[in-house]
Amino acid sequence: MNIVIGAGPAGTRCATRIAEAGHPVTLIGDEPGQPYDRVALSRYLAREVSQQDLISDLPATVTHRxxxxxxxxxxxTRTITLDDGATLAYTRLILATGSTPIRLPMPGATLQGVLAYRTMADVDAMIAAARPDAPAVVIGGGLLGLEAAAGLAARGMRVTVLHAVDRLMERQLDHTAAARLARHLAAKGITLITDARSVAIEGDTNAQAVRLADGQILPADLVVMAVGIRPRIDLAREAGLATARGIQVDAAMRTSDPAILAIGECAEHDGACVGLVAPAFVQADVAARTACGHPACYTPSADSAALKVAGAPVWSAGEVEQTDTQPLILDDPDGAYRRLLLRDDRLVGALLYGATEDAAWYMRLIRDAAPLGALRATLPFGPAYTHAEAAE
Ligand SMILES: Cc1cc2nc3c(=O)[nH]c(=O)nc-3n(C[C@H](O)[C@H](O)[C@H](O)COP(=O)(O)OP(=O)(O)OC[C@H]3O[C@@H](n4cnc5c(N)ncnc54)[C@H](O)[C@@H]3O)c2cc1C
Known part of the structure; x- marks a missing residue:
């Protein structure tokens, strides 16, 4: 029997692929109910879709627990134990245990009204706590924090985002794009405080305020911590599998025990853990083939991140830091901003703000890694942008 542990996107995809190949598979997940689309949680929070829209179907041949x-x-003994005491035997075990959100260990972090942003249960708790005009604080101005802020603002809350560094989404954006995004959020009523060091959450049983190191007190009925994730590797470590930040795997997604595979955010391949759903799906497909006895090989490719915060389209892929790269910039103060990073006449990173229709085109150039040659002169004007400008 193939057993997949973790019914997030990676585990669900892998179990589905194994079932489609005609092999028996059991999918065990500690969250209640049917698997759901975690990536779409922000749209559910912002009332753009219903909870039902997020639910994923599983093939009838997958045994889901x-x-x-x-x-x-x-x-x-090639067995696993469940929290109800049951024991199940496996021939192949696939670990897809994902990540847990990091909780800053500050005073008040366990008060009611202090939430993480990871699961359907977290979003349901946010929705239950959200009151129009009530103050909310989001700690973390990365991709997730901004999505949480936009969703709570869409529910009428007065939201302040606290970010520990000097610009939003510093892993994806440069200063110019981050400043534009900050202006866009301000226009939507979201307050941003950068270089903010939160030191405590105040309140008796419920959160009431966040205290900053500089003495500022920000009222908050609801506090969302979106400060990063940590791969869930405890099961694997206790079983004696090789782990570092994640569970170490080879290109076939096998751990140090060839009967056990690992995929998605809990896995570490070639020193890197993935943090996005697209590479987790690729790993799930590779693991399904390996589990079914077929050769398969995972090749990492450049990450990309798309985000639409309260209507601001942002897309970035590949490298962000400028060291030893040459930037090409398109800066239309009222419209698009694009920064393309080149090394040895190849595109290694792209950041698009405001007009992201060319994202797939730039992604292909990054993945192909071919010399740009004559294309270089017009690179900031991708096909969709050029077409749109010509039509104006
Ligand atoms: C709000 C939000 C928005 C996001 N938006 C995007 C986006 O736009 N684009 C993008 O690419 N990515 C996005 N992500 C990230 C994406 O969701 C993750 O990369 C993806 O979920 C990773 O999938 P996974 O299956 O590896 O892990 P997870 O989704 O974490 O799933 C792991 C599952 O395993 C369960 N589990 C763990 N241990 C056990 C155990 N011992 N027994 C049983 N079950 C267990 C967990 O409870 C969980 O259900 C977003 C994430 C969030 C939270």
């Missing part, structure tokens, strides 16, 4: 945590892996 929701609301059950796996508590131990016994490699000597």
């Amino acid at each position: 929701p609301g059950r945590a796996v508590t131990a892996i016994h490699r000597d």
Whole structure:
């Protein structure tokens, strides 16, 4: 029997592929109910889709056991133990345990009204706590924090985003794009405080305010911490599998025990853990082939991140830092901003703000890594942008 632990996007995809190949598979997940589209949680928070729209169908041939945590892996007997005491035997075990959100260990971090942003349950708790005109604070101005802020603002809350560094989404954006995004959020009523060091959450049983190191007190009925994630590797580590930041795997997604595979955010391939759903799906497909006895090989490719915060389209892919790269910039103060990073006449990173229709075209150029040659002169004007300008 193939057993997949974790019914997030990676585990669900892998179980589906194994079932489609005609092999028996059991999918065990500790969240209740049917698997759902985690990426679409922000749209649910912002009332753009219903909860039902997020639910994913599983093939009838997948045995799904929701609301059950796996508590131990016994490699000597090839069995696992569940939290209800049951024992299941496996021939192949696939770990897809994902990540847990990091909680800053500050005073007040466990008060009611202090939430993470990871699961359907987190979003349901945010929706239950959201009151029009009530103050909310989001700690973290990365991709997730901004999506949470936009969703709470869409529910009428007065939202302040606290970000510890000097610009939003510093892993994806440069200063110019981050400043434009900040202006856009301000126009939507979201307040941003950069270089903000939150030191405590105040309140008796419920959160009431966030205190900053400089003494500022920000009222907050709801506090969302979106400060990063940590791969869930405890099961694997306790079973004696090789781990570093994640569970170490080879290109076929095999861990240090060839009967056990790992995929998605819990896996570490060639020193890197993925943090996006697209590469997690590729890993899931590779693991399904490996589990079914077919050769398969995972090749990492450049990450990309698309985000639409309250109507501001932003897209970035590949490298962000400018060191030893040459930037090409298109800066239309009222419209698009584009920064393209080149090394040795190849595109290695792209950042688009305001007009992102050319994203797939730039992604292909990054992945192909071919010399740009004559294309270089017109590179900031992708086909969609050029077409749109010509039509004006
Ligand atoms: C709000 C939000 C928005 C996002 N937006 C985007 C986006 O726009 N684009 C993008 O590419 N990515 C996005 N991401 C990231 C994306 O969701 C993750 O990369 C993806 O979910 C990783 O999938 P996974 O299956 O590896 O892990 P997870 O989604 O974390 O799934 C792991 C599952 O395993 C379960 N589990 C863990 N341990 C056990 C155990 N012992 N027993 C049973 N079950 C267990 C967990 O509870 C969880 O359900 C977003 C994430 C969030 C939270």
